[in-house]
Each structure stands twice: as structure tokens, then as C-alpha cells.
Amino acid sequence: MPSEGTRDAHVHRMSRRKMMKGVAAVLGAMALPAKDAPASVWESFFQKNFRELSPEELNGVLSRLQKEYSEKYKKAVTVRATPPVEGVLYGYGLDLSRCIGCRRCVYACVGENNQSRDPQIHWIRVLQLNKERGVDLEEAEHYYNPAKVPEKGHFYMPVQCQQCEYPPCVKVCPVQATWKERDGITVVDYNWCIGCRYCMAACPYGARHFNWKKPALPPAEMNPETHYLGNRPRPVGVVEKCTFCVQRVRNTPGRYTACVEVCPVGARKFGNLLDPESEIRYVIENKRVFILKEDLNTRPKFYYFYAT
Amino acid sequence: MNTERMRRASVPAAAALLLFLAAGWASAAEHPKATPPAKKERAPEHLQFAVPTPPFTPGIFPCSECHKEMKPNPTRRELKDEHTNIVLNHAQGQRWCLDCHDVSNRDKLHLVSGEKIGFEESYRLCGQCHGDKYRDWKVGVHGKRTGMWNGEKQYLLCVHCHNPHDPGFKPLAPMPPPVRPEAVRK
Numbered sequence: 001m002p003s004e005g006t007r008d009a010h011v012h013r014m015s016r017r018k019m020m021k022g023v024a025a026v027l028g029a030m031a032l033p034a035k036d037a038p039a040s041v042w043e044s045f046f047q048k049n050f051r052e053l054s055p056e057e058l059n060g061v062l063s064r065l066q067k068e069y070s071e072k073y074k075k076a077v078t079v080r081a082t083p084p085v086e087g088v089l090y091g092y093g094l095d096l097s098r099c100i101g102c103r104r105c106v107y108a109c110v111g112e113n114n115q116s117r118d119p120q121i122h123w124i125r126v127l128q129l130n131k132e133r134g135v136d137l138e139e140a141e142h143y144y145n146p147a148k149v150p151e152k153g154h155f156y157m158p159v160q161c162q163q164c165e166y167p168p169c170v171k172v173c174p175v176q177a178t179w180k181e182r183d184g185i186t187v188v189d190y191n192w193c194i195g196c197r198y199c200m201a202a203c204p205y206g207a208r209h210f211n212w213k214k215p216a217l218p219p220a221e222m223n224p225e226t227h228y229l230g231n232r233p234r235p236v237g238v239v240e241k242c243t244f245c246v247q248r249v250r251n252t253p254g255r256y257t258a259c260v261e262v263c264p265v266g267a268r269k270f271g272n273l274l275d276p277e278s279e280i281r282y283v284i285e286n287k288r289v290f291i292l293k294e295d296l297n298t299r300p301k302f303y304y305f306y307a308t
Numbered sequence: 309m310n311t312e313r314m315r316r317a318s319v320p321a322a323a324a325l326l327l328f329l330a331a332g333w334a335s336a337a338e339h340p341k342a343t344p345p346a347k348k349e350r351a352p353e354h355l356q357f358a359v360p361t362p363p364f365t366p367g368i369f370p371c372s373e374c375h376k377e378m379k380p381n382p383t384r385r386e387l388k389d390e391h392t393n394i395v396l397n398h399a400q401g402q403r404w405c406l407d408c409h410d411v412s413n414r415d416k417l418h419l420v421s422g423e424k425i426g427f428e429e430s431y432r433l434c435g436q437c438h439g440d441k442y443r444d445w446k447v448g449v450h451g452k453r454t455g456m457w458n459g460e461k462q463y464l465l466c467v468h469c470h471n472p473h474d475p476g477f478k479p480l481a482p483m484p485p486p487v488r489p490e491a492v493r494k
Contacts, residue, residue, distance in 0.1 A: 088458075095449075103483035120487045143488060148479035253459025265469070265477065266452030275458075279448045287449075307444060 040064050049176065050081075050189040050228065062228065069226070069233055073219040081228040082250040084183035090244050090301065091184075091280040092257075093269035093289075094158060097306045101126050101149045101156030105259035105268065109160075112245060112258035113231040114223055116215030123242040124160045124259065125206065131155055135292075160259075161186065161207035161242035162292060162300030169199035169208060169241075178239070184273075184301050185244050187229035195237040204293050205300075208241045244270070273301065283307075357446070359463050362427045369427070371414040380411045397474040408433055408472075434466045441466075 033041045043064055047053075053061060062079045069077040106124045115121040127140035131153050140157075150156065167186050170178050177192035178199055200208045214236040226232040227247035234240050245257035249270075255261075260268040271278030280303070283289065287305040374390075384404050387394075396403070410416040416424040417433050425432055435442030444450035448461065451469065455461040469477065 085458075093449075100477070100480060101482060102480045103485075106486075107483050122486050125486070143485045145482065145485045147481060149482045150479065249457060253456035256454060256457050260457075261454045263452060264480065266450065266464075269449060270457050272458065279453070282447045282449055307450060 040068060044191060047191050049192050051176075051179070065228070065232065069224075072233070073217075073222045073224070075219065075222070075224050077222075077224040077226060079226050079228055079232050080247065082246075084181050084185075085250055085252055085254070087272075087274055089184045089273045090163065090249065091271060091273035091278075091284075092163070092244065092302045093280050093283040094302070094304050095265075095267040095269070095307045096155060096157060096304050097308045098265045098267035099126075099156045099158060100265055101128055101144070101151075101154075102264060104262045104264060105158060108258040108262035109242070111221065112223055112248075113243075114217055114226070114233055115209075115240070116211060116213075116217060116234075117221070118216040119213050121209045121211070121215070121240070123207070123209065123240075124158050127157045127159060128154050129157055135290075157304065158259075159205055159207070159292065160302070161244075162205050162298065162302040163242075163244065165299035165301065166297060168202040168204065168296075168298060172198040172202040174198065181229075183250070185246055186241070187243055187246065188239060188241060189229065190232070190234050190238045190240070193238040195239065197239060199239055204296050204298065208239050210239050211236050357431070357463050358460075359428060359431075359465050360468070362430065362465055363468055364427075369415070371409075375414040382406060382411055394473050397476070398472065428465070430472070431466050434472075 033045055043060075047061060048057065050058075058081055062081060065079045066077055069079065103126055106122050106126060109115070109123050110117070110121075113123065115123065125142050127137070127142050128144040128151070129135060129140055133139050135157065144151070144154075163184050163186055164180075165184070167180055170180055170186060173179075174196060175192060175194055177194065178186060178188045180186045195210070197210055200210060211234055215234055217233060222233070223231060225247055227243070227250070230243040230246035245255075245259075248255040248257060256270055257268075260270045269279045269283055271280040273280060273284075275281065283305050284303060287307055289303045289305045291300045291303060293300075384406075387405070391405075408417050410418040410424055413424055416426060417430060418424050419433060420436055431442065431445065435445075441450045445463075445466070448463075451466070452464055453461045466472070466475075
């Protein structure tokens with residue numbers, strides 16, 4: 001019986017292992033940007049996680065993105081990375097006794113935050129609930145479309161990112177592309193996200209949304225005031241979510257979020273939880289307040305309340 | 309003996325206190341601005357809110373434009389000739405025009421106290437009955453605020469959202485519902 005060595009010594013033998021190595025090398029090479037790709041593609045390919053960028057590197061990234069977006073959308077786009085304001089923890093209040101379910105907030109958010117129009121991405125979902133059943137999410141309907149709202153016997157509960165103190169979405173991210181900032185806002189680094197969608201499965205509020213296709217954002221409707229961690233245009237294959245309009249609120253003075261400003265019934269309240277004079281503190285101290293899915297211990301900073 | 313020691317000690321102590329007070333008075337006299345005012349003057353309540361102009365029907369204000377020629381008739385009645393478009397649906401039967409509008413100065417409203425106020429302060433009038441809403445509105449919890457969350461804010465008057473003659477909030481047409489997932493599957 002000839003041994004292994006003597007039998008195949010004269011044959012070039014393609015082992016399974018060798019073949020797999022070759023396939024991996026070819027696929028790996030294909031994943032790299034093409035040789036004649038613009039320098040910016042190579043730069044974004046080798047870009048570090050947002051939190052590891054040095055100030056100089058961050059400036060480079062921001063100016064590269066600014067140039068890229070300005071060319072793409074044919075207008076002067078600014079991309080900022082404004083850090084959290086010290087001594088601020090954002091909190092949000094939503095008055096369920098006022099909300100009439102008109103969805104103005106949904107579309108104001110889309111306009112402000114450059115979501116994809118087609119396929120459609122909405123960061124706010126307005127639930128129509130039965131007054132007799134109360135907050136019974138099994139019975140919630142978000143495709144309601146009567147001629148006029150509110151409909152008799154119903155109340156409305158808009159749901160968006162609750163900016164949890166213990167965000168389950170952050171916990172499950174395998175690459176740390178999403179994290180909670182010091183001011184309580186959970187953000188995503190779209191350049192670091194690998195699109196695994198674990199966070200979407202982990203979020204109990206359905207607040208995270210995936211770009212299944214290349215987002216369609218008409219240049220005329222594009223909001224050019226953007227934040228790296230917020231409303232800058234997203235690539236295909238990444239997850240996005242409400243950031244409390246990080247591009248607006250992280251300033252002194254900072255603007256109210258787009259949903260607060262558009263609400264025709266003034267049901268939406270926003271402010272600093274650490275400031276005893278703020279509207280949100282007044283709400284928490286004087287009104288009947290609840291948080292959604294309290295039993296999950298996510299500790300949302302989004303407070304539903306009844307003003308009457 | 310103890311009391312004697314205390315008495316002896318108290319003399320220089322009192323002298324030191326007197327000296328200290330005198331020095332303090334002298335320095336206060338030198339810098340009169342350094343002393344805080346006895347009572348902080350608070351801006352009148354009605355000046356504390358920056359509100360936009362009231363939403364008048366175009367051309368209707370000032371009311372005195374038409375009313376100056378007319379002799380006021382303070383008897384409660386249904387208006388037949390003018391303002392017929394106003395249907396009072398706000399505690400009707402208990403109230404009529406001149407409970408809020410002033411009869412002697414047509415460009416003003418008046419409070420229960422008789423104080424005349426401008427239309428841009430109408431929240432004080434509403435607050436007479438709706439004190440809970442007024443309290444919430446003042447802190448920015450009832451009604452809409454725009455502007456800066458940590459800076460200058462814009463308020464709206466009650467009457468920007470509630471027609472004072474028919475204050476119930478009117479139903480709105482909702483914006484389109486989201487696209488159903490089965491509609492995007494291609």
C-alpha cells in the first residue's frame with residue numbers, strides 16, 4: 001500500500017484548504033475599493049470609529065463628508081460633530097391628553113433629519129389606541145387614515161427612540177457602532193455600522209430603522225445643517241434612529257427639536273432633566289407621568305404624561 | 309467671677325462690633341451701588357411673556373374705528389346687524405360680548421376687577437376662569453413653545469389655537485399613514 005507522500009508526490013494537489021484560502025483572498029480583494037477609486041473612498045474605508053478619532057482626524061473626516069455631500073446635493077452642506085453640552089441630560093415629554101394623531105411630527109422629522117423618502121423611513125410612529133383599552137400595544141393601529149383626527153373613542157401615542165438610560169440596542173452591537181452619549185442621546189456612527197440589525201431586534205420600541213436600499217433624498221428637500229452622529233445623509237445598509245435632533249439641540253442656546261416645533265397642539269415638551277426650572281422637570285414633578293414598557297428596566301428619558 | 313469675666317470680655321467685643329458696623333456703613337456710603345436694593349422690583353406679570361400679535365380678522369382692529377361713532381348699548385342681546393358670524397360656543401347663556409370686551413374703550417378687554425387690558429395680554433383674561441391652564445401655560449407646559457430650549461422662547465396666545473368665541477380645538481386632517489411593508493416588497 002503506497003504511502004500518501006509517494007502516491008501524490010508528482011501531482012500538483014489542490015487541497016480544500018488551499019482552495020478556500022484562494023477564494024477568501026479573491027473575495028477580500030474584491031471588497032476593497034477599486035484601484036482608481038477616489039481618495040475619499042479609500043479614506044472612508046480606513047476611517048476609525050468616531051470615538052477613536054483624534055481632533056485632527058475628525059476635522060479631516062468632517063471636511064471630506066462636507067465636500068462629498070455638497071457635491072452630491074448641489075448645495076453648501078455643513079457636517080458638524082458638536083459635542084454634548086456640559087451639565088445637560090435631555091428629557092422629552094409627550095402629553096397624551098393633547099395629542100390628536102395628526103402626524104405633523106412624523107413628516108417634520110423626516111424633513112429635518114434627511115430620512116429616505118423611498119423606501120420610506122419614519123423615526124416616529126403614531127399609534128392609535130382605544131380609550132377603553134388604554135395603552136394596549138397589541139391593539140395599536142398605526143395605519144389609521146380617517147378624514148379628520150382625533151377619532152371618537154381613541155387616543156394617540158407617538159413612539160420614537162426613548163433614549164434609554166440602559167439601551168439594549170447599545171448592548172448588543174457587536175462592533176460598538178452605537179453608544180449613549182453623555183447628554184443621554186444614543187447615536188450611531190453610520191461609517192462604522194455593519195448593518196447586522198441586532199440593535200433593531202433588541203430595541204423594545206421599534207425605534208431603529210434600516211436602510212434596505214440606497215436612501216432616496218431629493219437634493220431640494222435635503223437639510224444642509226447636519227451632524228455627523230445625526231441627520232447627515234446615510235449610506236445603504238446602516239441603521240438609523242431618532243437623536244433628539246442632535247444637530248439642533250446641542251448648542252447654547254439650542255433650538256427645540258423639529259417635532260416639538262411643529263406640533264399644532266403643543267403636546268411635545270423638551271428640556272434638560274438636570275435643570276429644576278425646565279419644562280420637563282415641571283411635567284415630571286406636577287403631572288401624571290409614565291414611561292413605556294417600564295418593566296423592561298430600560299429607563300427611558302421619554303415621558304408620556306397627562307396634563308389634565 | 310464668671311459673670312465678671314464675661315462683662316470684661318464684652319466691652320472690647322462690643323467696641324469691635326461697633327467699629328465693624330461703622331466701617332461697613334462707611335464703605336456702603338462710598339459705594340452706594342454695592343448695596344442690594346431692599347426689594348427686588350419684579351416686572352409686571354403681563355410683561356413677562358413675549359407673544360406674537362393676536363390673530364385678528366383682517367381689517368377688524370382697531371374696533372374703535374367703527375365703534376367711536378356709535379352710542380354704546382350695554383343691554384344683553386343677540387347681535388343682529390354686525391358680528392353675526394360670531395356664534396358664541398363658550399359658556400353660552402352665561403356670558404355675552406361685554407363680559408370680556410370693554411364698553412368704554414372698544415380697543416381693550418377688561419378683567420373682572422375692571423382693569424382694562426390690551427388684546428395682546430388676553431391670556432390674563434382667559435386665566436381668570438382657566439387658572440390651571442394659565443399656570444401650565446406660563447411654565448410652557450400648556451400650549452406650544454418654539455425657539456430655544458435653553459434660551460429665548462416664543463409663546464403663543466391662547467387665541468392662536470382656541471377661537472375665544474368657540475374654543476374647542478378643531479379636528480385636523482392627518483398626514484398620510486406610513487407605507488405598509490407589503491407595498492414596498494417588489
